[in-house]
Amino acid sequence: MKPKSIEDKLAVNKYDIDKERHIQIQEDICATCEAHKCRFACPADCFKLREGHITFSYEGCLECGSCRIVCEKEAVKWALPRAGFGICYLFG
């Protein structure tokens, strides 16, 4: 099997993507953080470091909850997508 990027892996999954993002990050707090543990904790690579700032994209979220648990600054306002939206596992 050829190695696949996270984006390619997520593209195989079934999602019903909501218009609204279910997780918010408080960027002013993230700006004071050096650890950026969210980047390594997120299995879907939703947290990216761009020009020194953490950005978050919710579309590929696997709803595992890792980001909330590792963030020591409590900058992740974590919630689940609205019912019926988000990841839909067909194998699990």
Next chain:
Amino acid sequence: MSQKFDAIVVGAGPAGCACGLHLAKAGLETLIVERGKFAGAKNMWGGAFYGPSLYQLFPDFWEEAPVERYITKHKYSILTEDASLSVDFTTQKYGKPPYNGFAVLRSKFDRWFAAKAEQAGAIVATGLEAEDLLWEGNAVAGIRAGGDELPASVVVACDGVNSILAEKAGLRSKISPRDIKQGVKEVIQLPRQLIEQRFNLYGEEGIAWEFIGSFSRGIPGGAFIYTNKESLSVGIVVQLSTLTEKEISANDLLEGFKRHPDMENLLADGQLAEYSAHLVPVGGKSMMPTLYTDGMLVAGDAAGLTLTTGLVLEGANFAITSGKAAAETVIRAKKTGDFSKQSLTRYPELLEQSFVMKDLKTFKKAPLLLENPRFYSQYPELACDMAEKIFTNDGKQRKKFWKMFRKSQRGRISLWQMIHDLFRIKRAI
């Protein structure tokens, strides 16, 4: 105000379905609420289920439940960059009813389990999220879901490792990443015949294969392969805190594992069908929330009920058994009409009597033991190096095994450290 239920069960996983099924069978008005489009839509696990909890609920369940393969082979392998050392246990006993374990895909399995609860008389509402709890004074009195208030005599929170409801009820505090393992998994499709050839299986037989070694780069955890009918479940489970300390992502570890020469051959020509992730609460007793309060019980992963012993990482049995214990507690409470905290103390008593709390007590030191980084780097290297020394024929004079061992061991790990670890293993498992 809508109809008042005797019980609202939140989450249609193994805990919720088992609980709802027992409640409905006893004639209680039961609503199971599931946020996924269908039961199982939000759920994943490694892939195998063991033991009698399901068999006790549904004799012959393997005839009707969507099980993939029954597990006849257990294999444990230690991997280094370019070598592997394995123990393989196969028995024909596991190939006969009631079998010992099954490879299962949750998306199909949970749907089946929820349908069984529905057949027993529970109402299963999918695509509905329990957003909040309703309160009457200090007692939980139902849930708010989809903007509606749904009153109930008791709420059973089976809403998984991230249990929002246990948190809202003030039953648990913030979880430490040390007590969490992150699992990431790929379902890789392969033709049936190839699976059976590559893993030496016949018919419906399956293998549960666990790995430790260099691929986890010293992070406590391991990898697994389970065979399904026409796919493999391939994944890794690693401690969340160490992952972020070492600044490595689980997916990178999984890719590294798949690149091992042994794996490349097994996975060749496979097609990725799904990539999933889930957290496992592995802290044992120390991370358990308060299990009940007035009008509410917590079961399954939400209650932190999984067992980790190093050789076993099990949650579904604990979920089913705790769901059943919660149901029995509620059935009794219904008879007296008393859903107070005092009446619900029956729940922890039932858990204490079952294997759930007994196993957690027996292995309460295992979570700390398994944080030992030597198990994931030095020992696997030592084992593979010893094997290589034993099997390599370089034309020179042979040495005694003890001498070979001392040469492998020196510089890697001290004898004193090994003895110390051995005692810790003995004490913990």
